[in-house]
Amino acid sequence: MNARRGLILFVALAVGAAAVWWWRANARDEILHASLPREPAFAGLSAEFAQRLSTSDQLIRRGSGGTAALAELGQLYHANGFLPEAVQCYRGLAQLDPANARWPHRLACIYAGYGQLDDGLPLWQRVIRVAPDYLPARIRMGDVLLKLNRPAEAADAYAAVLAREATNAFALTGLARIDLAAGQVAPAREKLERAASASGGRIGGDLLATACEQLGDHARAETLRARAKASGAFHDPPDPWMDEIFDDCFDVYRVTVAAGFADHAGDSARAQRLIERALKLDPKHAPALFQSGTFALQRHDLEKARQDFEACVAVAPDNSDAWARLSKVSLERGDQAAAARVLAAGLARNPDSGALLGEQARRLTAAGRHAEAAAALERAVRVRPDDADTLVRLASAYFRLERLDEGAAALRRALAAEPEHPAALTTLTMHAIGSGDEAAAREWFRHVRAQPRVPADLAADLAGEFRRRFGREP
8 A cells, every 4th residue: 555655656746747847848938939039031131140040040949949049049139230139039038047147238238228227227236146246247237327326326336346356447437427426526536547547548538637627637637638539439348248249240340340349448369350250241341451451550460461451442442541551561561662652542542631641741751852741741731620640740841941930830730639739749849949938948848747648758858958048947
């Protein structure tokens, strides 16, 4: 009798376990199928993209692909700009694979991009519970809380980042924003100086300029604004879980832009890999060719740079920057004749190109043909009236031609375009010393001393020239 009861109990348990398994499998399949977006119209899509979408979709419908196929589907949709479809996939993945924080993180990023901050916030809170050391999620959560006017919670998010990475420039900048909103300018400046030091001046420079201005350090503020104007780059926090989606992107423009962001972030290996992918997608895509040539020039691979820039101007002859860089490559390879031919060909196609006119002026100056160099630079300034570097070069040409007043005027225009431009300041200081205008020389030298981008040895040389000319300290 006991044996019989034991057998009955065993069978009951087995049946119960099988029922639970069946229920769970059935529920899992229901989630998988509910997470499948309707396939887009494939006309105009990359054949490989369409094939991979269809394959993953069919695997799930046949019950053999599972979570892996849905993950591939979600990344494919996300990488190629099909965001509603990606959202549908990620919602399912967040249920089926709850231990993987990628899915709620990517979903939150999409919501934030739509401005749905209240939808993104609980997802990032979930990410942090599952992956507490994934700092991009904490930074993004802090930014969202700040936008939602919840500064105390935002400060906690940023502080948690700094507890794990004490020099994180994005978290320091976030805390500085909170300080500035509370009128705590000095603590904000201290944090922003640390952020600038940690990021090579790339992060928080605009806010640091504001803080310096409010604290009365106007020279530093002007220098920072000029530097921000020169860089012109916006930097998102590095985010590997978002960056990796571009390995499945079939839009050459999007891949090229991603390569540029990777380069700005200092990840040259990833930038190179992405630009190679872009050119595989479209070997004649001019922006990708230009970017590839630029990367090659950075690593001093002159032959590769020459090939890329030549291909770029062949498909986009109006890309004057590519002509200018191709000419520069020829010079660096020691081929003066080729450099001259390229420059002439580029100017024939783009007669008003500031980049090419500037390059032409550089060659004319090297040959001692200063009047022609000045004429080329005057044309370049008409094209780019706010280009401080070109205005400084024009001033130098005027000084060589003894057109001193015009040279000084060009330098003042350069300072109007880019306040505290170091070359403009040092040249105006030397001009005032040479002209015997002690008051002007002293005033310009004050700006030179306040400009951190002026090398210390150059400032010392100017001080020595001042002493020799006027017999006293500047």
